[in-house]
Amino acid sequence: MSKRPEHQAPPELFYNEDEARKYTQNSRIIDIQAQMTERCIELLVLPDDTPSLLLDIGCGSGLSGSVLEEYGHMWIGLDISSAMLDVALERETEGDLVLADMGEGVPFKAGSFDGAVSVSALQWLFNADKKSHQPVKRLYKFFSTLYASLSRSARAVFQFYPENESQLDLLTTQAMKAGFYGGVVVDYPNSAKAKKFFLVLMTGGAAPLPQALGTEESDNSLQIKYARREASKGARGKPLKNTRAWLIEKKEKRRKQGKETKPDTKYTGRKRSGRF
Amino acid sequence: MKLITHNMLTSKCLKGVLTGYPLAINATDVKVNEVDFNPDFIARIIPKLDWEVLWRAADSLGHSEGLPQVVESNYEANQEFLKTAHKVLLEVEVEEGYLTCPESGRQFPITKGIPNMLLTEAEVQ
Numbered sequence: 001m002s003k004r005p006e007h008q009a010p011p012e013l014f015y016n017e018d019e020a021r022k023y024t025q026n027s028r029i030i031d032i033q034a035q036m037t038e039r040c041i042e043l044l045v046l047p048d049d050t051p052s053l054l055l056d057i058g059c060g061s062g063l064s065g066s067v068l069e070e071y072g073h074m075w076i077g078l079d080i081s082s083a084m085l086d087v088a089l090e091r092e093t094e095g096d097l098v099l100a101d102m103g104e105g106v107p108f109k110a111g112s113f114d115g116a117v118s119v120s121a122l123q124w125l126f127n128a129d130k131k132s133h134q135p136v137k138r139l140y141k142f143f144s145t146l147y148a149s150l151s152r153s154a155r156a157v158f159q160f161y162p163e164n165e166s167q168l169d170l171l172t173t174q175a176m177k178a179g180f181y182g183g184v185v186v187d188y189p190n191s192a193k194a195k196k197f198f199l200v201l202m203t204g205g206a207a208p209l210p211q212a213l214g215t216e217e218s219d220n221s222l223q224i225k226y227a228r229r230e231a232s233k234g235a236r237g238k239p240l241k242n243t244r245a246w247l248i249e250k251k252e253k254r255r256k257q258g259k260e261t262k263p264d265t266k267y268t269g270r271k272r273s274g275r276f
Numbered sequence: 277m278k279l280i281t282h283n284m285l286t287s288k289c290l291k292g293v294l295t296g297y298p299l300a301i302n303a304t305d306v307k308v309n310e311v312d313f314n315p316d317f318i319a320r321i322i323p324k325l326d327w328e329v330l331w332r333a334a335d336s337l338g339h340s341e342g343l344p345q346v347v348e349s350n351y352e353a354n355q356e357f358l359k360t361a362h363k364v365l366l367e368v369e370v371e372e373g374y375l376t377c378p379e380s381g382r383q384f385p386i387t388k389g390i391p392n393m394l395l396t397e398a399e400v401q
Binding site: 050051052053072074076080082085086089094096097098099100101104105106107108109111112113130132141145149151 | 280394
């Protein structure tokens with residue numbers, strides 16, 4: 001069975017009391033959520049030192065909301081799971097909470113928010129958990145109502161886990177149809193674990209898509225953490241095939257296995273001359 | 277539910293509802309929680325609010341005391357006004373009750389301070 005939560009049950013059932021509990025006790029989950037929220041805020045490019053009103057879509061237990069509070073912003077959170085919202089109440093977050101399904105539309109009046117963030121929620125919209133659910137229609141409904149509820153020049157940043165290319169396509173097409181422009185920023189595209197997808201949507205004013213992390217040198221603490229891991233990963237690997245180093249390693253292995261092996265000399269791994 | 281949320285919340289996601297604003301509040305339990313006062317935020321948020329809706333909501337909960345019916349022009353400098361607005365927007369919370377859609381009359385229950393805006397299959401557009 002697939003490990004993806006969205007394949008197991010609808011969100012309002014999957015995030016039950018047990019699952020919600022993890023979001024207060026598991027320090028690894030808390031850490032990762034906080035890191036991703038910080039990156040989302042960075043991508044939102046809000047004006048410096050001005051407290052803003054933000055929308056947190058799929059706010060869950062309010063982990064991302066706590067990070068928003070640290071940055072001095074006020075937030076209103078949407079989530080479909082009442083168990084997760086109960087945990088948010090227990091954690092006494094400052095933001096306000098609303099129980100709603102994002103696929104049914106964002107229930108706010110026009111121009112309400114200075115920005116929207118969403119951490120690991122968007123992938124749920126690809127599911128059809130009920131007979132009446134049509135993912136494309138729900139995506140469009142979500143994006144068009146979100147577009148309306150944002151003020152002009154506001155951005156929406158979604159961290160999410162796409163399953164394949166076609167999901168990315170579907171997502172960007174529906175967002176463009178709703179009036180947004182922008183695209184997907186992939187942080188650490190070459191790393192299996194640190195790779196993160198961010199959909200950055202803008203409502204007005206031409207601006208280039210932000211630079212992804214891990215695609216070029218930049219002095220960032222998050223990046224250094226991952227870069228170090230990548231370097232050690234390379235050191236563990238085998239040398240390039242058909243090189244002298246590879247041959248010597250192979251011979252060494254044979255010797256360890258007790259097999260008959262010719263000694264290493266200056267001729268080891270050299271090409272034969274043409275005369276031979 | 278804080279009144280700032282009420283000021284933004286609509287029922288326009290309902291089938292056949294055009295604006296769905298403002299939602300009427302029927303509260304059975306109202307609490308006042310202390311929140312840190314941030315004058316910059318309040319001054320920034322006021323132009324975005326529908327002040328009339330806020331005043332009526334505050335009045336229906338019995339917390340309109342000291343709140344002017346119209347926003348004066350240089351409100352940014354008026355600390356007293358910003359404090360009252362802060363209290364009404366962020367500190368007054370509806371814990372239990374329900375919201376009513378002005379067009380369809382559909383009721384959205386508020387439990388433990390969380391309005392339930394989930395729709396049934398037939399209500400989705």
